[in-house]
Amino acid sequence: MAVLDVAVVKKDFPILDQQVHGRRLVFLDSAASAQKPQVVLDAMRHYYETTHANVHRGVYGLAEEATALYEGAREKVGRFIGARSSREVLFSKNATESINLVAHAWGRANLRAGDAVLLSEIEHHANLVPWLILKDALGLELRYLPLGDDGQLDLTHLDELLAGVKLVGVTALSNVLGTIPPVRRIADAAHAAGAVVVVDGSQYVPHVATDVEALGADFLAFTGHKMVGPTGIGVLWGREELLDAMPPFLGGGDMIRDVRLDGFVVNDLPWKFEAGTPPIAEAVGLGAAVDYLEGLGLEAVREHEIALTGYALRTLDARLGDDITIYGPSDPASRGGVLSFSYKDIHPHDISQVLDSQGVCVRAGHHCAKPLMRRLGVGATARASFYLYNDETDVDALADALSAASDLFG
Amino acid sequence: MPGLEDLYREIILDHYRSPRNRGELPAPPARRVEGYNPLCGDEIVLYVDVDVEGEGEAGEARVADIKIGGQGCSISQSSASMMSAAVKGKTVEEARTLIRAFKAMMSIHEHRLDGEDGDGPDADGGATAPANGAKVPLGDLEALQGVVRFPVRIKCATLSWNTLQQGLDEAAPGS
Numbered sequence: 001m002a003v004l005d006v007a008v009v010k011k012d013f014p015i016l017d018q019q020v021h022g023r024r025l026v027f028l029d030s031a032a033s034a035q036k037p038q039v040v041l042d043a044m045r046h047y048y049e050t051t052h053a054n055v056h057r058g059v060y061g062l063a064e065e066a067t068a069l070y071e072g073a074r075e076k077v078g079r080f081i082g083a084r085s086s087r088e089v090l091f092s093k094n095a096t097e098s099i100n101l102v103a104h105a106w107g108r109a110n111l112r113a114g115d116a117v118l119l120s121e122i123e124h125h126a127n128l129v130p131w132l133i134l135k136d137a138l139g140l141e142l143r144y145l146p147l148g149d150d151g152q153l154d155l156t157h158l159d160e161l162l163a164g165v166k167l168v169g170v171t172a173l174s175n176v177l178g179t180i181p182p183v184r185r186i187a188d189a190a191h192a193a194g195a196v197v198v199v200d201g202s203q204y205v206p207h208v209a210t211d212v213e214a215l216g217a218d219f220l221a222f223t224g225h226k227m228v229g230p231t232g233i234g235v236l237w238g239r240e241e242l243l244d245a246m247p248p249f250l251g252g253g254d255m256i257r258d259v260r261l262d263g264f265v266v267n268d269l270p271w272k273f274e275a276g277t278p279p280i281a282e283a284v285g286l287g288a289a290v291d292y293l294e295g296l297g298l299e300a301v302r303e304h305e306i307a308l309t310g311y312a313l314r315t316l317d318a319r320l321g322d323d324i325t326i327y328g329p330s331d332p333a334s335r336g337g338v339l340s341f342s343y344k345d346i347h348p349h350d351i352s353q354v355l356d357s358q359g360v361c362v363r364a365g366h367h368c369a370k371p372l373m374r375r376l377g378v379g380a381t382a383r384a385s386f387y388l389y390n391d392e393t394d395v396d397a398l399a400d401a402l403s404a405a406s407d408l409f410g
Numbered sequence: 411m412p413g414l415e416d417l418y419r420e421i422i423l424d425h426y427r428s429p430r431n432r433g434e435l436p437a438p439p440a441r442r443v444e445g446y447n448p449l450c451g452d453e454i455v456l457y458v459d460v461d462v463e464g465e466g467e468a469g470e471a472r473v474a475d476i477k478i479g480g481q482g483c484s485i486s487q488s489s490a491s492m493m494s495a496a497v498k499g500k501t502v503e504e505a506r507t508l509i510r511a512f513k514a515m516m517s518i519h520e521h522r523l524d525g526e527d528g529d530g531p532d533a534d535g536g537a538t539a540p541a542n543g544a545k546v547p548l549g550d551l552e553a554l555q556g557v558v559r560f561p562v563r564i565k566c567a568t569l570s571w572n573t574l575q576q577g578l579d580e581a582a583p584g585s
Contacts, residue, residue, distance in 0.1 A: 164581070204456070347482065347487075348450075349450055349480075349483035349484075349566065350484045350485075353414070354414060354418065357413070365450050366450070370451070379453065381450040408414070408423075409423070
C-alpha cells in the first residue's frame, strides 16, 4: 500500500502556503471544510474557460462536452463509492440537501402518523432536523441510539429500539467525537426489522475507502467540499429500486420528461431528482477531487490519519495531561481524526481566538450537534480535525498554542 | 491586524475570573430573562429587580438589584459582569441610555467604510455619544472597545446587554 507523503501533499494545496499573524497557517478545521488542491481549482477554471454551457440541452459541441464532463463526474463519484450504476448517484447542493431529499421524497411517501424513526444521539443537525420536521408534519415517533461512555454508540437495545421502525438514520463518522459506528451491523439489524437505512457519510467518505454495498446502507449522503472538492455540490447515493419508487423532490426543468398544462411525467434516474441547472463546474471540480483522492489512495489517507490521531492523543496527553479532556473513543484505529476537547476551564471561543493568533485554525462551538453537547454536559467544545495535508508539526503547533492560551487564561 | 492584547485587556480578564453580581434572585418579584447565542452556545440567565419609587407619572423606576447566571466565553462573561456593576442602582432610564451607548461603541466600526483605523470613539476622554448626542461615561466598559476589531466576538459582548434590554422591557414597560 502506498504511504502518504504529506510534505508533497501539502504543496498541492496553495492556500496552505501562507502566513497568518506572522506564522505558518496550520489548518485544523477540515471537518468543517477541507482545503482544495491545485488540480481541483485548475479543473474548474479550465471548464469555465473552455467548455462551459448548460447541460442536457444544447446540441452544439460545447454543450455536449459540458454534459459529458458533468456525467463523467457522476461516473467517477459512483465508482469512488462502489455504486452499481450512475443512475444511483444524485447531485445535490450538499449533504444536508441530500438528507432532506430522502426525508421529503421517501419520507412523505412512506411514513405515516405513529411510525417510528431511529436516529442516534451523536447526529449532526443535518440528520436530525429533517426528521424533526417530518415528526411535526406527520406525527412520527423519533427514537435515539444512545452514546455509551466509551464514545461508541450503545447498541445493547438495538433490536428493541428497532421494533416498528420504518427508517434508521445514522452517521458513519461523528463530526464531534470521531466515533465510527458499526453501520453494517446497524443496517443488517434495521433491514431485518424492515427499515430503510440512511447514512450520513459527510465525515466518512472523504477519509475512509467507501463501498456502499459493504456499508449496507440504502441511502448515503455526503458533500463535495469536505473531500477537497468545491462547495455547492453534494451527493445522494440511493438504491435504484428505492429511488425509482420515490416521488420527485424539487420540481422544474431537467427533472421531467414531459409537461402538460395538467400534469407532468418525471425524467429517468438520476435526473428525476435534479431540477434546474445543476452545479456543473462544481461537479467537474468534484470529479477532479475524486481523481486526486484516488491517486493518493484512500487506504493511505486513512492510515495516515490513524497514525496522526494517535500522535495527537499521545502528544496532547503528555504535554497537557489532566488539563485537557478529549471526547470520543480513545483508540485511534476506531475513530476518525476529529478531536473535540475541553482545556482547563477556558471557553472554546477563547481557545480558538488565542490559537488563531498563533496561526492555528480550530473550530469552536457546538458543531451543529446541540443534543450531543447536552449529552456531554458542555455548552461548546474546541475541535481540531485532521486531513491528508496535516502532519506532526501541525499537532505540535496545536500543543504550543494551547500552552499560550493557558498562559493568558490559566 | 489587531493583537490579542487589544481584546483581552487586564480588566476584562479580572471580571472574567471574578465575576460581579453572580447568582440568582427570587423571581418573582425579580424578572428572570434568558439570553442565548445560538452560534456558540453561550447562554445568560439574568435576574433584574426593578423598584418604582414614588407614585404615578412622577414615579421613577430603578434597577434595585441584578444577578447573572449562565456560561460563556471571557468576553460575554466579563461584559455581563461589568454591565451588572454599571447598571445596579441606576434608574431604568439611565440603564437604557447605557445600553444604547454600549451598543453604539460595539458597532461604531461596522459603519466606518472609509478604511480609517481610528482608536475608537472616545479619543477625547472616555465617553461615547449615544443617539441623542450626549456623552455617556462608560467607565470600565471602555475596556471592551477592542472587541469591535474582532467582529465575530461582538455578539459575545452584546449578549448580556440585549438580555438586560429585554428584562427592562418586561419589568418596566413604557419606561
